[in-house]
Amino acid sequence: MKIGIFGGTFDPVHLGHIWTARSVRDELGLDKLFMVVAADPPHKPDPDRTPGSVRYRMLESALQHEQGITASDVELKREGKSFTVDTVAHYKGQYRGAELFLIVGGDMLENFPLWREPERILSMAKLVAVSRPDERRDMRAIADSIEERFCGRVLLSSFDGPDISSTEVRRRMRDALPVDMLVARPTEHYMYTNALYMPKEVVEIRSRLSKLLRRKRLNHTMLTACEAVKLAARYGVDTEKARTAALLHDCVKLPNKELLEYCSEHCYDLTEEEKNNPYLIHARLGAVLACEEYGVTDPEILQAIKNHTLGRVGMSLLDKIIYVADKIEPTREFEGVDEIRDIAYIDINRAMLLVMRHSAEYTVMSGRAINPSTQAVMDYLENEMRTNTEDNDV
Numbered sequence: 375m376k377i378g379i380f381g382g383t384f385d386p387v388h389l390g391h392i393w394t395a396r397s398v399r400d401e402l403g404l405d406k407l408f409m410v411v412a413a414d415p416p417h418k419p420d421p422d423r424t425p426g427s428v429r430y431r432m433l434e435s436a437l438q439h440e441q442g443i444t445a446s447d448v449e450l451k452r453e454g455k456s457f458t459v460d461t462v463a464h465y466k467g468q469y470r471g472a473e474l475f476l477i478v479g480g481d482m483l484e485n486f487p488l489w490r491e492p493e494r495i496l497s498m499a500k501l502v503a504v505s506r507p508d509e510r511r512d513m514r515a516i517a518d519s520i521e522e523r524f525c526g527r528v529l530l531s532s533f534d535g536p537d538i539s540s541t542e543v544r545r546r547m548r549d550a551l552p553v554d555m556l557v558a559r560p561t562e563h564y565m566y567t568n569a570l571y572m573p574k575e576v577v578e579i580r581s582r583l584s585k586l587l588r589r590k591r592l593n594h595t596m597l598t599a600c601e602a603v604k605l606a607a608r609y610g611v612d613t614e615k616a617r618t619a620a621l622l623h624d625c626v627k628l629p630n631k632e633l634l635e636y637c638s639e640h641c642y643d644l645t646e647e648e649k650n651n652p653y654l655i656h657a658r659l660g661a662v663l664a665c666e667e668y669g670v671t672d673p674e675i676l677q678a679i680k681n682h683t684l685g686r687v688g689m690s691l692l693d694k695i696i697y698v699a700d701k702i703e704p705t706r707e708f709e710g711v712d713e714i715r716d717i718a719y720i721d722i723n724r725a726m727l728l729v730m731r732h733s734a735e736y737t738v739m740s741g742r743a744i745n746p747s748t749q750a751v752m753d754y755l756e757n758e759m760r761t762n763t764e765d766n767d768v
């Protein structure tokens with residue numbers, strides 16, 4: 375049996391890591407490859423590092439469909455300071471008679487002689503240094519000296535995958551920039567639902583929402599933010615505004631009975647239409663609370679929150695983005711949603727129109743009356759689509 379061990383902080387795991395694991399697995403014909411999450415430094419917690427258990431869960435979800443590649447928490451479970459030699463010994467004991475390969479980044483090769491018990495590591499496993507093809511020549515000289523000094527084998531493997539760093543992923547999460555090209559989809563969703571690497575204001579909003587909203591609604595909110603950021607980036611809209619609007623769009627989305635009680639307790643006047651259709655309340659009230667309770671003063675954000683349920687003739691691009699993101703975020707399931715997900719990144723007006731038509735059909739089927747403004751908004755969107763087509767033709 376051939377077993378690979380690939381350690382790292384994975385804070386968070388990104389597509390470069392997964393690419394490396396896949397290519398080494400295939401190149402060496404590994405039966406199993408363990409991606410081992412580095413432990414939190416004992417007695418000296420690193421405030422900038424995400425807790426090991428969280429990094430492990432992200433890794434585990436990113437690898438769920440990978441053939442022969444598994445997340446390992448063996449170093450997290452170990453007491454005291456964690457050394458690579460102990461991890462290699464762990465797998466040596468678990469897979470007696472197997473051929474072990476320890477995979478490291480090429481940049482770590484130079485320091486390998488300084489690791490704890492390098493000779494023992496090489497007595498149990500072959501070292502595989504992964505580097506860019508153009509760095510390979512320098513690597514060979516270092517590898518030769520390690521082989522000679524410690525009587526082991528050092529293999530070189532070329533990496534031609536995407537150039538991604540975890541630092542870049544964290545920076546983009548903080549700055550409300552899309553990360554879908556850098557991490558696996560489950561990692562992206564995990565980071566959003568848990569507000570990882572986000573500014574403290576966002577973490578604070580999530581924490582406050584978690585006290586009011588049910589878990590499913592909270593996850594929907596965080597994933598709406600994920601979708602809104604990507605749509606905003608696609609259409610050149612301020613992504614931070616999109617993230618804030620999405621985070622607060624359902625800030626008071628409670629079951630109808632609770633919502634009516636909330637309004638009477640807080641003395642919020644309701645329109646006749648809202649009294650007859652309580653689901654409408656949370657949009658207008660959400661905008662009020664976003665301002666009064668969460669300190670949002672930007673009128674564009676408040677308007678997007680207010681318009682996310684019914685839309686509005688003349689609505690802004692940010693309004694449309696929040697409306698559509700709300701309906702296509704990854705947990706939404708309805709017939710045709712995948713097609714609308716694709717269209718949303720091509721033509722936001724058409725995506726919104728399709729969502730509105732779907733909702734209108736659902737409303738009719740449920741025996742309720744379509745809101746009087748709906749047809750006007752749909753006509754407006756069709757007109758926008760026509761105008762854009764004519765502009766493109768010119």
Ligand SMILES: [Fe+2]
Nearest residue numbers: 623624627683
């Ligand atoms: Fe809503």
Ligand SMILES: [Fe+2]
Nearest residue numbers: 594623624700
């Ligand atoms: Fe929503």
